[in-house]
Amino acid sequence: MKRISYILVVALLAFSCGESKKESKITKEPIMYESSEMALLMRSMYEFNKANKVRILKKDSLLWFPENFIKIHTAILTDPNDRDKEFDSLSTEFLSAQKATLLSDKDSVKYHFNTSINLCIACHETRCTGPIPKIKKLLIQ
Numbered sequence: 001m002k003r004i005s006y007i008l009v010v011a012l013l014a015f016s017c018g019e020s021k022k023e024s025k026i027t028k029e030p031i032m033y034e035s036s037e038m039a040l041l042m043r044s045m046y047e048f049n050k051a052n053k054v055r056i057l058k059k060d061s062l063l064w065f066p067e068n069f070i071k072i073h074t075a076i077l078t079d080p081n082d083r084d085k086e087f088d089s090l091s092t093e094f095l096s097a098q099k100a101t102l103l104s105d106k107d108s109v110k111y112h113f114n115t116s117i118n119l120c121i122a123c124h125e126t127r128c129t130g131p132i133p134k135i136k137k138l139l140i141q
Helices: 002-026 037-058 067-073 085-103 109-124 132-136
Strands: none
Touching (some): 037 067, 067 085, 085 109, 109 132
């Protein structure tokens, strides 16, 4: 009787393992999300501003303006409908504020830096609100 029970348990285990293998062949691989050109650009803008925030707080010289930021006017957005007059206006103001930050004297660098970050927040309040908490952490108090 023990021998039959043992054979039955082994057979059930072998059968159940075989089923899970069949399921794994049927299951599709997860589809990976691919970031848009704009999402990648904005992540690089975040990292640049994060590094410059540290430099401002340490009173070090700032990193120079990355020319690829100008792609904000042409980069493909996750939702192409988000590119409108408001987006274009805010992105132009953002680039101006970024440049003003880098050209300003030590007394006004914090003001211009926060202005550029607040422009990011203002734009994100009208579309793609997810990154706002992360962007707010860039502000210098």
